[in-house]
Amino acid sequence: MSFEEKVLNSLAEIHQRLGGVEGRLTGVEDRLTGVEGRITGVEDRLSSVERSVILIENDHGAKLDALFEGYEQNTQAINELRKDVRSLEERVTTQEIKLRLVK
Secondary structure, X not given: OOXXXXXXXXXXXXXXXXXXXHHHHHHHHHHHHHHHHHHHHHHHHHHHHHHHHHHHHHHHHHHHHHHHHHHHHHHHHHHHHHHHHHHHHHHHHHXXXXXXXXX
């Protein structure tokens, strides 16, 4: 086998191997395109979830504010009732003392 034939055989082998590499690269590119599409889908879903979380946080924040306001109103009402009860207790005590003095 001559030198030229050896070079041509080597070039043919290199060409064949490059064709195989190109085919594999095409397969990798196709798979990468599929992965990119899936990532885009995940990003879209994540955006949707983020929007939902923001809506839930806003809704629950408003509800918690209302609950806290109600709690404060109940606390104020209880404190006013305590004052009224103390006043009534003092009046009852005063009346009891007056009754004892009358007897």
